[in-house]
Amino acid sequence: MKSSRSLGHVTPQRAHFDAPLQLASGTTLAAFDLVYETYGNLNAARSNAILICHALSGTHHVAGTYEGDPRSTGWWDNMVGPGKPVDTERFFVVGVNNLGGCHGSTGPSSLDPATGRPFGARFPFVTVADWVNAQARLADHLDIPRFAAVMGGSLGAMQALQWSLSYPGRLGHAIVIAGAPSLSAQNIGFNEVARQAITTDPDFHGGDYYAHGVIPERGLRLARMLGHITYLSDDAMMEKFGRELLGERPRFSLDVEFEIESYLRHQGDKFAERFDANTYLIMTKALDYFDPAAQAQGNLSAALAAARAKFLVLSFTTDWRFSPGRSREIVKALLDNSLSVSYAEIESTQGHDAFLMENEDYFAVMNAYLERVAREVGA
């Protein structure tokens, strides 16, 4: 075992892009900012960079903490740092907040230069491919001709897959964790309930709640409560909460009765404080729209023919949001194209959330695979 430690203090940076960005929707974004963080050092050959793509509610703040805020640990700190699977002593790691986000990159709460007011609902819908195009601009800005690997979990996994299609020559490996080649009808259904919760909240004001000095807190809360149920497995919830009551006996009221209710309400409240509702809508729509096979009459194998990267695909046994079967669809399509694919289905009780958790098998696979990536690029 290598010994691992925390990155320590990290600092976000900002890049401004002046050249217009053409979006899949047909709209053009005249200019935009991306907020990002980097950890470790780019080697002389500029060959050791790894791009980490975030999921629905993630950010550019992948690892480390901010000075003066010891509780500000990055969302994938267990995976990224000195001596960790994504070893910042060997790799130059880039985390970026996606377009449409609410953590510094240009998004619905940014001021629209055309009006001087927040974009709100006028911020264009963006797709996974749009994000990848914006990330490629950031790679240019950082003078990274080719990533050793692009990786992510969930919606982040979709970005890693899209990189292999949009810029096949600009990545060595795509690491696709707890992903899917598209959402199922059930996935879209859950997203739609979340969106309806937000847009029918009277405080949504058609997306212009900024001007009204309110946020659609009720809707965001419901969206997050629902999300959390789908991130956990039924078994994990039973293990963690079971049917435990908060009190000694049922109170027969609408107050919190069971532990699980308390947990969900708390998660909902926290999320509503920190996340922008318009961003939530944009992120869930990006999920819905992702479907590379659609460009090839539904034939995923044909759609992935452009890929040149090597692939690591990982799924988790109790993930019912993006089940192992969805990862196997990707693996099969890659194999149909005679691409190099490693696949592992990791035993876990943690459901979809497993991709964020430390798990011996998972981390062993990641360590071994990234060791190989490091060797290939001389890191």
Added chain:
Amino acid sequence: MKSSRSLGHVTPQRAHFDAPLQLASGTTLAAFDLVYETYGNLNAARSNAILICHALSGTHHVAGTYEGDPRSTGWWDNMVGPGKPVDTERFFVVGVNNLGGCHGSTGPSSLDPATGRPFGARFPFVTVADWVNAQARLADHLDIPRFAAVMGGSLGAMQALQWSLSYPGRLGHAIVIAGAPSLSAQNIGFNEVARQAITTDPDFHGGDYYAHGVIPERGLRLARMLGHITYLSDDAMMEKFGRELLGERPRFSLDVEFEIESYLRHQGDKFAERFDANTYLIMTKALDYFDPAAQAQGNLSAALAAARAKFLVLSFTTDWRFSPGRSREIVKALLDNSLSVSYAEIESTQGHDAFLMENEDYFAVMNAYLERVAREVGA
């Protein structure tokens, strides 16, 4: 095959009960009404009655239609009628709207005799055991000493199981379809999201929306949309809706984009028009509280020791709301008590909703089992 046909016109009836009903919560209901329907004829021995218990959003209107309203077919019309599995030419069938309901039985929208205003949020929470006690009063009223069978699906299955514990001498068979011995944490979580959607709707007014001339439509809509996702299997949704767009191409807006979104919104809208929000809260809480094992330190086998009925337990392979594993828990506990149990796990792609659908294997089992019940009671 016997030939089956529709019951034709049916008429609801109402029974008033003056003796106070003690509820599990400690509250007493001074008096109450139950609305019910009956089909077929009670035989001279009064031995051929079958009680049908409804699920979350069901009613006493199980089969047949109302005169002048040809679209008013009962919710289990495929199961109940002349020549159907629950053959109304042999059985006397009773359907009843549960206490707390919104289809005629005393519930939150009824006038509280103490105030002359709707009960609203002051209507007491009721449990499955409370319902069974109220149903037993109806049996007394109809002079039915013992049911040939008590049956139901989902929350109705819980009532059938509870009958075998509360009144072991008053039923010959319990038919427990797509049921569970208790909700899982995930089940409770979904219910809680639905309840929070309703109670945080500004039009809920703490349950007194009747007085404000509004209904918490947004919340009810969300509750029902979410419910529908959990009633269907992922596969059934893919089969029925897939990723089909409503239009030719994505519109990149918050309007309905996919067929599944359109379906869910439509279901939500319809439900909000016809169902009372306070009743929805009461029904979901009854589900949450149901847990016979809790009275025996979590030991379901010990909890079911009181049962004397014979059992038919049915589950459906793709039901993930109440999975076959939950039915098997019931079967195991019944077998631990050396009770007579028939169990079948029916192949179906329809998820939890399968209990309401015609399915050859399912109906064959029901026909065979009810044939036996009929023979036993000389019907």
